[in-house]
Amino acid sequence: MDTLLTTARLEQIEHIVKERQHIRVTELSEYLGVSEPTIRRDLKKLELMGRVKREHGGVSAAELATVEPPIVQRGVENREEKRSIGRLAASLIKDGETIFLGSGTTTLEVARCLENKQKLTVITNALNVAYHLAEKENITLIITGGVVRHSELSMIGHIAEQTLKDLRADKAIISMRAVSLQDGLTSIDPLETITDRVIIQCAREVILVADNTKFGKVATNIVAPATAVQKIITDDRTSEEIVSQLRALGIEVLQPSMAQDM
Structure with missing residues (x-):
């Protein structure tokens, strides 16, 4: 009662x-x-x-997640937090693995930290990630194709989804517009939402990279519950309450301050 x-x-x-x-x-x-x-x-x-x-x-x-500025403008926002998240995420990737890297400014920071990895296969639907990795001889690069969403430099839609259905990755590292305990992972664009759902299903382990500004917000379209990801990597400014609640759901939450203990 x-x-x-x-x-x-x-x-x-x-x-x-x-x-x-x-x-x-x-x-x-x-x-x-x-x-x-x-x-x-x-x-x-x-x-x-x-x-x-x-x-x-x-x-x-509550503050609703609004349309973000284009990705080229967001690159300067919370830059240090995104770099530290990117380094920590990259440290979880092992030589010889196949990973998926999604679109976003934080996932690009992950890509920038992969130069010393060996025999890595990277699947991506992000043009900025693909451009950065294209000349790395230690990385086999698979690009999904699809319809380009110009503001995000991402490829979405049926072509991208069909490609992803034919591939499997050890890890998928993704970003998301908004994250809340109640509504989970949410996105602004309905077409990108459908592609994101397929991305989550293509990997054995899903890792969300998100700085503190992504939490406690809700966007229009539900991608998946928060428990669809196994790990969340965020910065030290994300509130302890949110971190504790995510851990209570069985999600492993990592922050840069923990990296020295790993």
């Missing part, structure tokens, strides 16, 4: 916040007839789900 009451209260709080856009904890406490500590615990749960955003003394409606 307590669980049902809590679930109903969470839904009610979410509805109120969406209507008001911003409301104080004291107001919610008075309106729902429960203590402020209870409201704060509820808001913590809703924030981890990506439903609301807590602020000092109150709460506002």
